[in-house]
Amino acid sequence: MLTRAAEYLLAGLKTPEWTQVHRWRYAFPTSPLINTCLKANTPQPLVCCGDWCGGNLVAGAMQSGISAAEQINQQMSQQLLPRNSFLDKLAATKQ
Numbered sequence: 001m002l003t004r005a006a007e008y009l010l011a012g013l014k015t016p017e018w019t020q021v022h023r024w025r026y027a028f029p030t031s032p033l034i035n036t037c038l039k040a041n042t043p044q045p046l047v048c049c050g051d052w053c054g055g056n057l058v059a060g061a062m063q064s065g066i067s068a069a070e071q072i073n074q075q076m077s078q079q080l081l082p083r084n085s086f087l088d089k090l091a092a093t094k095q
């Protein structure tokens with residue numbers, strides 16, 4: 001994350017003088033949906049997303065947001081989002 005942040009924001013972020021990881025446990029919807037987002041069959045896009053869709057952690061919330069964006073984009077202009085997405089970059093970083 002720091003490498004990416006340094007690449008996009010500020011080079012110095014790659015080598016911080018001090019770091020601390022603080023983990024929270026606040027994302028626990030008790031009955032999350034299997035679907036990554038909810039869409040209504042209406043002429044105008046109506047899509048719901050959040051950490052209660054497709055999982056119950058912040059990563060699920062992010063995936064849900066991307067899924068909702070793809071749905072809206074398809075309904076608005078029938079175009080797929082570019083494949084060189086944030087998640088692709090994240091996966092490439094792991095390799």
Ligand SMILES: Cc1cc2nc3c(=O)[nH]c(=O)nc-3n(C[C@H](O)[C@H](O)[C@H](O)COP(=O)(O)OP(=O)(O)OC[C@H]3O[C@@H](n4cnc5c(N)ncnc54)[C@H](O)[C@@H]3O)c2cc1C
Nearest residue numbers: 022023024025026027028049050051052056057058059061
């Ligand atoms: C302090 C803290 C630490 C956390 N740490 C972790 C963690 O380490 N790991 C983890 O998995 N989860 C963590 N979570 C939970 C995680 O942040 C949530 O699961 C996630 O952000 C939910 O994403 P979301 O998009 O569903 O909702 P949100 O991130 O809450 O986004 C909802 C958005 O809707 C906006 N909004 C609300 N009402 C309106 C309105 N009427 N009009 C327009 N906009 C509106 C809000 O301003 C907000 O930007 C943490 C939460 C907190 C509070």
